[in-house]
Amino acid sequence: GNSVTQMEGPVTLSEEAFLTINCTYTATGYPSLFWYVQYPGEGLQLLLKATKADDKGSNKGFEATYRKETTSFHLEKGSVQVSDSAVYFCALSTDNYGQNFVFGPGTRLSVLP
Amino acid sequence: SQTIHQWPATLVQPVGSPLSLECTVEGTSNPNLYWYRQAAGRGLQLLFYSVGIGQISSEVPQNLSASRPQDRQFILSSKKLLLSDSGFYLCAWSVWGGSNTEAFFGQGTRLTVV
Numbered sequence: 001g002n003s004v005t006q007m008e009g010p011v012t013l014s015e016e017a018f019l020t021i022n023c024t025y026t027a028t029g030y031p032s033l034f035w036y037v038q039y040p041g042e043g044l045q046l047l048l049k050a051t052k053a054d055d056k057g058s059n060k061g062f063e064a065t066y067r068k069e070t071t072s073f074h075l076e077k078g079s080v081q082v083s084d085s086a087v088y089f090c091a092l093s094t095d096n097y098g099q100n101f102v103f104g105p106g107t108r109l110s111v112l113p
Numbered sequence: 114s115q116t117i118h119q120w121p122a123t124l125v126q127p128v129g130s131p132l133s134l135e136c137t138v139e140g141t142s143n144p145n146l147y148w149y150r151q152a153a154g155r156g157l158q159l160l161f162y163s164v165g166i167g168q169i170s171s172e173v174p175q176n177l178s179a180s181r182p183q184d185r186q187f188i189l190s191s192k193k194l195l196l197s198d199s200g201f202y203l204c205a206w207s208v209w210g211g212s213n214t215e216a217f218f219g220q221g222t223r224l225t226v227v
Contacts, residue, residue, distance in 0.1 A: 034215055043119075043203055043218035044157075089157065093207075093215075101147070101207065101216050105156035 002027040006090045006104035013080055013111050021075040021107045023064075023090035031092040033057075033066050033073040038087045038106070047075075047088070080111045115140035119204045119219030126226055132177075132191040134222050136204030139185065144206040146187040147216065148179055151201040163187060199226045 006023040013019060025031065032051045036044040048057030053068035062077045073090060090104040119136045126132060138144055148160045159172045161179035169179050176195050180188045187204060204219040 036218075041221075041223070043220045044205075044216075045218070046215045049215060091216075101159075101205075103149075103157040 002031070002092060002094060002102045004090050004092055004102050004104035006088075007107055008105050010108040010110060013109070015082055015111055015113050016079045017111075019075070019077040019080045019084075019109070021088055021090075021109070023073045023075065023104060025071050025073065025090075025092050025102075027071075027092055027094055027102075029094050031094045033064070034091040034093065035062070035064055035073070035075050036089040036091060036103075038089065040086075044089060080109070082111045082113050085109055085111045115206075115217065117204065117206055117217055117219045119222060121222060122220065123223045124225070126194050126224065128196055128226055129193045132189070132194050132198070132224070134189040134202055134204075134224075136187045136189075136219055137185055138187075138206045141185070141206070141208070143184060144208065146181060147205040147207075148187065148189050149203040149205065151203060151221075153200070157203070161189070194226045196226050199224055 003026045034049045035047040037047045038044045047062055048059040048064060050057040050066035053066055056065045064073050064075045066073055087106045087108050089106045091101055093101050116139045146163045149157045150160055151157050161169055161171055163169050163181045166181055166184055177191050202222045202224055205216045207216045208214045
């Protein structure tokens with residue numbers, strides 16, 4: 001079946017540090033890939049997405065590239081801020097009937113001033 | 114534009130009491146609807162999904178049930194809550210059959226069973 005694996009953390013960084021959160025997936029067919037962010041006490045918000053191989057999703061300084069050859073979608077940001085502290089979820093979607101989203105376990109990021 | 118409403122935001126219920134959480138979506142038709150649970154410090158667990166009125170699929174055996182009485186209404190219920198039902202419950206919707214569209218989440222319900 002489809003699955004998503006990501007580093008669970010917690011990840012603690014100083015402000016302005018470089019961030020990488022690894023994500024790899026297993027899926028049949030050609031999934032779309034997503035990163036969601038969850039701030040404390042809130043629901044999930046879409047951060048970025050990529051729908052085909054070699055696409056790069058980007059938003060708010062975050063980037064991730066859809067790598068089909070390595071089945072990965074690693075999240076990166078060059079300089080994190082305290083306000084980036086949140087839980088980040090990698091997810092995939094396949095065009096199957098009904099359930100078509102699979103989420104990773106989430107990675108908690110804490111950015112210290 | 115589409116919006117999703119989920120309520121209540123927080124809930125404290127005694128063990129053995131019933132539960133009803135409601136989720137409604139506006140601005141779209143025939144969405145896929147989902148209920149997820151997020152236990153403290155853990156990832157998302159898909160509980161139920163629905164592709165249409167009256168069509169419910171359950172992912173895990175549990176003390177909960179779901180219903181979809183209307184196209185844009187999704188209800189999560191329990192007849193008798195257990196302590197282990199505590200968690201953060203999230204409703205979500207997506208476009209039916211679209212693999213390149215994202216899931217849109219409600220703000221969640223924090224349920225504490227005491």
